[in-house]
Amino acid sequence: MALEEKNVVVLVGGVGGAKLAHGLAQILPPGKLTIIVNTADDFWHYGLRICPDLDTVMYTLGGLVNKANGWGIEGDSFDMLAALKRYGESGWFALGDQDMATHLLRTQALLKGDTLTAVTQKLTTALGIGHTILPMTDAQVATKLVTVEQGELDFQVYFVREHWQPTIRSVRFDGIEGAAVSLEAQRALASADVILFGPSNPWLSIAPILAVPGMRERLLARELPRVALSPIIGSEAVKGPAAKLIAELNYDVSAKAVADYYQGVINGFVYDVLDAGLHIDGVRTTTFDTIMRTDEDRVVLAGRMLEWALETE
């Protein structure tokens, strides 16, 4: 069975995960890739339901993403935001004008009773994306960070408004116990030939996906390659607050700590050549150049990771 005939599921958060998903999307034919996306960063803002990770993945696969940021829409304007400030609003969360169309259509559909899965399908199809992007659940889950300086903060407040400066004491996913794996995600996992874990923050972006009741069991239900890609190189995160947060939660900032976190879930681990020499009990490992600077890098890394994952068969 050729690589192109495999059913691939990849679990991701935002920017880094979106890059790997984009690489996979360019290798796999339509219908063969399902991307399960963290939605615990989602929040309500000005009455709009905003799903940062879903949007990042969608804009990346749709060819719309702002390449310098890795999120948002290339060339987007911020005229509404400026007008909000004219009304005295702080405008701490960058709502792009083109981006607003996504928030508006999504919110309206959700308020009409559509599931987030259905809305996302509709939006991605309209953008010509042939692969399936699924929220981790249709329930509303909210990452809450207990900080030393400011008590409990909503994720976006911590991450965007406070520029991830407060010190994290603990993380919880509000509403997770009432969440469920959607039928669409159940189907994708039941027919998966390989499951990948994107280079997203395990504690912030992958943890909520794993915490959806029933998700872990479905990931582990069958014998198949389950391979994670480390977002940590040396003692640094490729992007974002991962390194700072990991240290604050009293873990080592290392690829090893990432692999340890995934113990019991993965059977394969890919990390950067710079960290070569890692041994993890019961888990196959390999090293690649894991930094995705260019679009070509994504395709190469996704291909290598997929081929390596499938070597186990």
Next chain:
Amino acid sequence: MALEEKNVVVLVGGVGGAKLAHGLAQILPPGKLTIIVNTADDFWHYGLRICPDLDTVMYTLGGLVNKANGWGIEGDSFDMLAALKRYGESGWFALGDQDMATHLLRTQALLKGDTLTAVTQKLTTALGIGHTILPMTDAQVATKLVTVEQGELDFQVYFVREHWQPTIRSVRFDGIEGAAVSLEAQRALASADVILFGPSNPWLSIAPILAVPGMRERLLARELPRVALSPIIGSEAVKGPAAKLIAELNYDVSAKAVADYYQGVINGFVYDVLDAGLHIDGVRTTTFDTIMRTDEDRVVLAGRMLEWALETE
């Protein structure tokens, strides 16, 4: 008592009325002018509460209005609208990006339980407007047009999407029986020294204001000048569908028909010099150059109208 010490109330719809209100705003000191605005054209669109006439008045008095259109914000972008179209939406209603800030803040406040009066006060204050802009009511009223070709249409669908081309058979104001004059409007009317009727479409823009239960009684409660400005010159409307609509409703398209419509409500009528020679029973009349091409024209016309109205005292 000088003109500047008078309490002035003006009833208006959108563009034409906003121009007269703007003229008055430049003559009268803060706190002396109350503008009661038609809200029967308001509608829900993409989950947002949009109040076209309130916004036109607010943007005009706030110095933000697009001068070529008479509505919307000068220099506004339409990037969200373009993005909506990318998702397959028709985008028939022009939602400007800056304009969106107004819709978003208003909708959020209304959904939280604030009155439209309170929201409008907050927004106008933030824009530095020292005069009071009041919705005709805090209830939701919706102008419905029964058309020959397409049955009943919502006002904005008729006006914007269908470019006021369908033939009108009748007009009704859905929800008007449950509407009430707000306390703020009651207070303004109770302390008014003069009440003006802007050059707005009487059948579409002023009619719903007059139809708010209790409004007519409050307008007529005391002896004071109540002076209307005709939006019809010759047999043409200065702007918009007034002439077409008046003809379809089987009225004459003339300043006379406007004055007849206001019979029993006004005691003074101002119309254009081009129509000189009008006689209306029981109503004082005068003619001015009523076309407001420039900002200066607005100030001149507002001043003349106000002085003439107060001559009755």
